[in-house]
Amino acid sequence: MNRFSVQIHGWLLVLPAAVLLAAFTHYPAVATLLHSFYSTPKANRPAVWVGLENYRAMTQDPVFWQVLGNNLWFALGTIPASIALAMLMATWVNGKLHGRAFLRLAYFTPTILPMIAVANIWLFFYTPTYGLLEQITVDLLGLPSHNWLGTPSTVLACLIVVTVWKEAGFFMIFYLAALQAIPPALAEAAAIEGASRWTYFRRVVFPLLMPTTLFVLVNAVINSFRLVDHIIVMTRGGPDNASSLLLYYIYDVAFKFWDSSYASALTIVLLAILASAAIMQFAFLEKRTHYQ
């Protein structure tokens, strides 16, 4: 075989994957960017170039700002909590205790369950008067009844709890793998040097978990902007957009209001946020992370 046919063979082997990637990933991304500079085509009015008009409209859209704010609170509420909880659970099930295999399974279960089903269960928990939460707060503790999902001030917190519960078990698996890669002799050496368990965790285990934390953090940030399933089931962004997140708003704009250009512009902003978050994490944490 000569060089030329080797090249042909190579390209033919790459072709199926390349076609799929281009058709369903690269083309839509570029098309979205282009669409965001055009107006939304209507039946008798084709799309026209509007430049940055969609982005200018966005800055004056109060719902966009509210949704963006919601999303930042949602990220702030879910990311540190789910990471801390994952680390805690992993440290616990990594120890020598009876039934730890069962415990690991229990912690991982929320990850296996489909989000739609999970959201329905939690919907029941939060239901006014006969939901599980109400049964405890009202019937047992005698507190006044509260519509957890129907009140703008509590709805976002309720969704944060669901997300933390869903994510922590998944992140725990990564921490568990990282913990098991730490040689037990390190703990013994630290013990002989007089380090308490907390000192050992702070000075040795936590730094050695940093590569995992970085990976988990990037995933957690992406997830906090990506999860919409439970919003669709539980609140549909309500009441009064109090629980609407950026991606859910994009879905609303694109497929309920059929304003595809504006949705494109919103998508570009979402991508820009995620990209800059990832770059910042790698730039800042990479330097302080020890890879073995």
Next chain:
Amino acid sequence: MSAIGLRGVVKAWGATRAVDGVSFEASAGRFVVLLGPSGCGKSTTLRLIAGLEQVSAGRVFIGDTDVTDMPPAKRQISMVFQSYALFPHLSVAENIVFGLKVRRLPAAERHTRLARVAALLGLDQLLGRKPSQLSGGQQQRVALGRALIAETPVCLMDEPLSNLDAQLRQEMRREIRALQQQLGITMVYVTHDQVEAMTMADQVVLLRDGRVEQDGTPEELYSRPATVFAARFIGTPPMNVVSIPALTGNGTLLGVRPEDIRIAACGAGGGVAGVVENVEYLGADSIVSCRIGAEAMTVRASRVAHLSPGTALRLSWPAEATHYFDAQSGKRVERAAPAVAQFVA
């Protein structure tokens, strides 16, 4: 005053007794080697002294204190692990002062001690590096530095040289021994290598199946092995322990070290008749494998490279180099031995 004392120490996991009633005393400033084949319980014994494992029975003393129920940190010991157990994310300097920081020593004191230890071990140029950027020998030094900087009276070492190549091992052997003598530390050193034990130790505790087989100086272990096992474990090649009833009577085994046997030509009088099986030429001397009746015997002899298999010869050894062991118990039997030169087998 003894620096370390074990009294009837037992460590059992279920029905298996990894350490089965070990007792020994080591006085301060001595280099004690726990020697034995793998699985004899020597590492477990060390971990019991360190407090990394809890004893099932017996007491452990360090200094004059009963430390049996104390956590490792309270026992005034330092330890070098087989895997070195360096903290991979910390620099050499941070690794060495880890314990001092944990114990909240003032920074000035930390710096003085670090400088002293780094100079002692030749680590000055490496203080800023991470363990992964060091060679095996350098990592070994860092682990040693972390143990020495604590300035504890007792230092424990778990096969610290087993991950090094032969030449480096020899260097470190000398260096560790010199440091131990210079600093006057009581050292407990675990190894399966009898050469390490013989060259470094003041006191060797030979273990087998969790029990003490013999406890004495290297000279005692070599010249007066207490059991057949001890006789065969020490020395290269090991002692010949054979059953020749014609020489010893029934129920007694005869032990002679290969280096104590002299070879004479077949025609000469005295000694035991043997046949050469093969000769291993080592340069300065040779290892000659012989057969005496049904028993095999190795002889260490110089200038015998010319011996070819099948050659008949006579073997003899001085009376004081003869050891006797009870065939049943394997224990040493004292008896005034006639020199074998008087026998003609």
